[in-house]
Amino acid sequence: xxxxxxxxxxxxxxxxxxxxxxxxxxxxxxxxxxxxxxxxxxxxxxxxxxxxxxxxxxxxxxxxxxxxxxxxxxxxxxxxxxxxxxxxxxxxxxxxxxxxxxxxxxxxxxxxxxxxxxxxxxxxxxxxxxxxxxxxxxxxxxxxxxxxxxxxxxxxxxxxxxxxxxxxxxxxxxxxxxxxxxxxxxxxxxxxxxxxxxxxxxxxxxxxxxxxxxxxxxxxxxxxxxxxxxxxxxxxxxxxxxxxxxxxxxxxxxxxxxxxxxxxxxxxxxxxxxxxxxxxxxxxxxxxxxx
Amino acid sequence: xxxxxxxxxxxxxxxxxxxxxxxxxxxxxxxxxxxxxxxxxxxxxxxxxxxxxxxxxxxxxxxxxxxxxxxxxxxxxxxxxxxxxxxxxxxxxxxxxxxxxxxxxxxxxxxxxxxxxxxxxxxxxxxxxxxxxxxxxxxxxxxxxxxxxxxxxxxxxxxxxxxxxxxxxxxxxxxxxxxxxxxxxxxxxxxxxxxxxxxxxxxxxxxxxxxxxxxxxxxxxxxxxxxxxxxxxxxxxxxxxxxxxxxxxxxxxxxxxxxxxxxxxxxxxxxxxxxxxxxxxxxxxxxxxxxxxxxxxxxxxxxxxxxxxxxxxxxxxxxxxxxxxxxxxxxxxxxxxxxxxxxxxxxxxxxxxxxxxxxxxxxxxxxxxxxxxxxxxxxxxxxxxxxxxxxxxxxxxxxxxxxxxxxxxxxxxxxxxxxxxxxxxxxxxxxxxxxxxxxxxxxxxxxxxxxxxxx
Numbered sequence: 001x002x003x004x005x006x007x008x009x010x011x012x013x014x015x016x017x018x019x020x021x022x023x024x025x026x027x028x029x030x031x032x033x034x035x036x037x038x039x040x041x042x043x044x045x046x047x048x049x050x051x052x053x054x055x056x057x058x059x060x061x062x063x064x065x066x067x068x069x070x071x072x073x074x075x076x077x078x079x080x081x082x083x084x085x086x087x088x089x090x091x092x093x094x095x096x097x098x099x100x101x102x103x104x105x106x107x108x109x110x111x112x113x114x115x116x117x118x119x120x121x122x123x124x125x126x127x128x129x130x131x132x133x134x135x136x137x138x139x140x141x142x143x144x145x146x147x148x149x150x151x152x153x154x155x156x157x158x159x160x161x162x163x164x165x166x167x168x169x170x171x172x173x174x175x176x177x178x179x180x181x182x183x184x185x186x187x188x189x190x191x192x193x194x195x196x197x198x199x200x201x202x203x204x205x206x207x208x209x210x211x212x213x214x215x216x217x218x219x220x221x222x223x224x225x226x227x228x229x230x231x232x233x234x235x236x237x238x239x240x241x242x243x244x245x246x247x248x249x250x251x252x253x254x255x256x257x258x259x260x261x262x263x264x265x266x267x268x269x270x271x272x273x274x275x276x277x278x279x280x281x282x283x284x285x286x287x288x289x290x291x
Numbered sequence: 292x293x294x295x296x297x298x299x300x301x302x303x304x305x306x307x308x309x310x311x312x313x314x315x316x317x318x319x320x321x322x323x324x325x326x327x328x329x330x331x332x333x334x335x336x337x338x339x340x341x342x343x344x345x346x347x348x349x350x351x352x353x354x355x356x357x358x359x360x361x362x363x364x365x366x367x368x369x370x371x372x373x374x375x376x377x378x379x380x381x382x383x384x385x386x387x388x389x390x391x392x393x394x395x396x397x398x399x400x401x402x403x404x405x406x407x408x409x410x411x412x413x414x415x416x417x418x419x420x421x422x423x424x425x426x427x428x429x430x431x432x433x434x435x436x437x438x439x440x441x442x443x444x445x446x447x448x449x450x451x452x453x454x455x456x457x458x459x460x461x462x463x464x465x466x467x468x469x470x471x472x473x474x475x476x477x478x479x480x481x482x483x484x485x486x487x488x489x490x491x492x493x494x495x496x497x498x499x500x501x502x503x504x505x506x507x508x509x510x511x512x513x514x515x516x517x518x519x520x521x522x523x524x525x526x527x528x529x530x531x532x533x534x535x536x537x538x539x540x541x542x543x544x545x546x547x548x549x550x551x552x553x554x555x556x557x558x559x560x561x562x563x564x565x566x567x568x569x570x571x572x573x574x575x576x577x578x579x580x581x582x583x584x585x586x587x588x589x590x591x592x593x594x595x596x597x598x599x600x601x602x603x604x605x606x607x608x609x610x611x612x613x614x615x616x617x618x619x620x621x622x623x624x625x626x627x628x629x630x631x632x633x634x635x636x637x638x639x640x641x642x643x644x645x646x647x648x649x650x651x652x653x654x655x656x657x658x659x660x661x662x663x664x665x666x667x668x669x670x671x672x673x674x675x676x677x678x679x680x681x682x683x684x685x686x687x688x689x690x691x692x693x694x695x696x697x698x699x700x701x702x703x704x705x706x707x708x709x710x711x712x713x714x715x716x717x718x719x720x721x722x723x724x725x726x727x728x729x730x731x732x733x734x735x736x737x738x739x740x741x742x743x744x745x746x
Contacts, residue, residue, distance in 0.1 A: 047469075067469065090449075091449075091464070093445075094445060094446055094449050094456075094464075094470070095446065095449070095456075095464045095465070095466050095467055095470050096467045096469060096470055097446055097466070097467060097469040097470025097471070097472070097473040097474075098469070124445070124450065124451075124452070125442075125445060
């Protein structure tokens, strides 16, 4: 077990991608989340998974309980705005009748899930039903309005025409149906971020069973941290079933150093924000959400 | 000369109550008063001015054992006042919820009443917590039945305690087919357990009925044949679910209901003249203390046709199914007989439920201030909520909960029994005292009258 101040505790870290072409066709990077949930569903490790499914408006995710692989496919790809997945966690065990729930979410959502398991206020009989929690790397998130603004005003593209959104190599990328690609420097996107994200001290979902994200690996691959006992168990089963193609993280560029660098940057920057907030205003500061 | 004995607090039931008993030289009760000493909740006052959506949720908070009954009765009283008709599938979900609540509550009550009983054929009292057989497997069965019922409640109602899914106009959500299948499986499993459990419980109660004596606090007490008999009437609105003023043939009539003050009903001030320190759980109240039931009772005394009536499982069976046995054991047996019925109903509702149908009424009028009532057959009996809603706000709200009806009736049933068995009689009613505590009293002209206690 590796213990790292910024990357959390993990038992192994690899570069991986799904071996399933259908999953890769619509996935953000290596199709890790979709493949893991699909495997867990088929193996009966989970009865269903809470994922960010398609919403009423283009690129606006809505939490969805996926109980089939087809439903999982509908939720592939990153939407870069908020999908309140944790809000479905109780409903999944109620009117959906699930006994083993999978959930995917950002680091803050993983914190919420774990907190809910520890103090199940309003989550009666939910804690023991969370079978697999997958975290995704997150620098910050955007409200839906921000995405509309960025894509429609800054990138001059109708949201309906967008096929993929991505953040990488210091830019915000908008891919459209007709092949045009717009890149926006992240300097522009900063002011559209959720202010609440600026106090977050977690980059790689330290509390998830398995966390994954694109940073640290080449295009089409994902970095995977296997953290908990449950995560290790499911990951090794998935590996044995041939779900993933992997490479040691040391052999890929840019490698774990970039993940550490970005995590350090995020956390250091946000610690500063927390400090600033503590003396914000007159007489009393804003609360540190971590204490 | 008669003696006065007080058992305070009474144990092994929900809430806080006491028994004040006038007994003769042989220890036979001449007159008994069973009264609630749980402080008044004031839900009725709290409700005034709130939105109709809020009130049933507040009302369900009076108790954690049958919040489902209060929630459903509250919601249906609001719907009755506003004139909302709910879709069929929402009704089915509510019935499932109702059955789940009844099963879990009855099973819980078994744990409370079993310690009074004997293992059939022996003089050994049942301790539900002993690791020894045959009691161990019974306790486990009770746990499993409760677990099943609570899970069913959780799925259909969102929560098994204080359900979140029922709402005015129907339910928030219909079930997914998978959840329906889960309920169905659970009910099938529960049905088998419930039938075994019913047979066991009936055997235990019949055995108690046949016994000549029972042991209470080291005293050997004769068990009379007419333990818990009374000549009051019975009241029930439905064999299983309930009735409301929206029904074509409402089965409860507010015109027949009246309420009187404890001042007019219970005994006056008196001194405790006898005590028994060896009575279980700390003995009876010491000699010389004062009891004043008139002033201490925290409930109104509701009357139906001018008399206190019994509500509960036996009342349901008596009114709708021709069950005519009297007494405490008959009451317990009636309760046990409701287990399989409730499971059958859940299965029936699952069969009928359409998972893709809407469960919320298309139109929800906001109310014109007319009186609506709903009588829900809670585990302990008929739970009537009355309300007036105007423009979405509650103007008036009242709860007539089962144990409130049972307080004066049970007080009558105490007469003629040895005082040591008073608690056994009381437990036959499965009292749930905290929700019974209300002080809304109206006089013959249906005006709210000033209460002696609140002066």
